[in-house]
Amino acid sequence: MIINAILKINPNASVTVRGDDINTCTFEWHNGTTPISKADIEAQFTAVEFDTAMEDLRSKRNKLLADTDHLALSDQTLSDDMRTYRQDLRDITNGLTTIEDVNAVVFPTKP
Numbered sequence: 001m002i003i004n005a006i007l008k009i010n011p012n013a014s015v016t017v018r019g020d021d022i023n024t025c026t027f028e029w030h031n032g033t034t035p036i037s038k039a040d041i042e043a044q045f046t047a048v049e050f051d052t053a054m055e056d057l058r059s060k061r062n063k064l065l066a067d068t069d070h071l072a073l074s075d076q077t078l079s080d081d082m083r084t085y086r087q088d089l090r091d092i093t094n095g096l097t098t099i100e101d102v103n104a105v106v107f108p109t110k111p
Contacts, residue, residue: 004051005044009036046099053102054093061089064107081111 002022006013013033019025022042029035071082078086088108096102 001045001048002041004048005041006036008044008047009040010034050099050102053099054096057093057096057102057105060107061092064110065089068110079111085109085111 002017002020002025003015006015006017010033013036014030015033016028016030017025018028022038022045027035065086068082068086070076072078072086085108092105092107096105
C-alpha cells in the first residue's frame with residue numbers, strides 16, 4: 001500500500017521501501033526523486049484502499065458479465081430480464097465514492 005500511495009502522489013517516483021508499516025519503514029529514493037513525507041504518503045492510504053476495493057468490485061462484475069457474454073452474441077436474443085441484469089452490472093460502479101459505498105454494493109440476481 002505504501003508504494004501505491006507514493007505513486008498516487010508521484011507516478012514517476014523511483015523508491016525502495018523497506019518494511020510495510022509507515023511508522024517504521026525506511027525509504028531509499030532513486031534517480032532524483034524528491035522524497036515525500038510519511039504524512040503525505042499516509043494521507044493517500046484511503047484513496048489507495050478505495051482504488052483496490054474498486055478493482056476488486058470491477059473484477060467480480062467483469063466475471064459476471066463474462067459468464068453471460070455468450071447470451072449477447074449476435075445470433076442470440078437477450079431476454080429483457082437478462083438485458084436489465086447486464087446493464088445493472090455495467091452500472092454497478094456508478095456513483096461510488098467511498099470504501100463504504102463499495103462494500104455496500106449488492107450484485108443483481110441473475111435471471
